[in-house]
Amino acid sequence: MSLSRRDATNVFPEVACYFLGALLIAFFAVVLLRSEVRAAQSIDALPDMQLWSDIRKDAYLRAIETEDSPVLAVLRAPSLGLSVPVYNSASDLNMDRGAGVIDGMAYPHEPGHIGIAGHRDGYFRILKDVAVGDNLVLDTLNGERHFIVEDLRIIEPDELEYLQDSQDPRLTIVTCYPFYYAGSAPQRFLVRATPAQKPPTTGQSS
Structure with missing residues (x-):
């Protein structure tokens, strides 16, 4: 079944919003992951302070x-x-x-x-x-x-x-x-x- 030009025009915004939403979710997931990695690295980089005052x-x-x-x-x-x-x-x-x-x-x-x-x-x-x-x-x-x-x-x-x-x-x-x-x-x-x-x-x- 083929879509008319009018139908295609109506579908395009929905598809664009879907992909935009997916990209935003992926972007924030990467940002969150990187922040967690940086936090873990900063903790690991600290010396052992068990004996320190x-x-x-x-x-x-x-x-x-x-x-x-x-x-x-x-x-x-x-x-x-x-x-x-x-x-x-x-x-x-x-x-x-x-x-x-x-x-x-x-x-x-x-x-x-x-x-x-x-x-x-x-x-x-x-x-x-x-x-x-x-x-x-x-x-x-x-x-x-x-x-x-x-x-x-x-x-x-x-x-x-x-x-x-x-x-x-x-x-x-x-x-x-x-x-x-x-x-x-x-x-x-x-x-x-x-x-x-x-x-x-x-x-x-x-």
């Missing part, structure tokens, strides 16, 4: 909303599940959102003594469980660098000889101590590491 959580969430500084490296401690971005200075902002290179010490991709500082009630609280022999990894601009923890030390804030650059390649991580001290912590906790001869196959050195 409430103050540090709030500071982190505020800090990541600011303009990003370039990340020089990612510091990882596989045995602890630690993975933290390392920025070019140990400013308050950089340590609120990760860790920072101590002024006057080598950058992660440079030779010499690398010094990295971070807050004891944020990323670095897990360092309470670090042990001599643990493997540390720096993912740098020039590739991976592997270190083995050789010494754990508690020092006074004025013992700056432990935080000076040198020709001797090593890595020192520093945070305040005690880890759960109420108020401004009086001491510093050092994790001192030397280059590994070869990348270990597990989170611990052999």
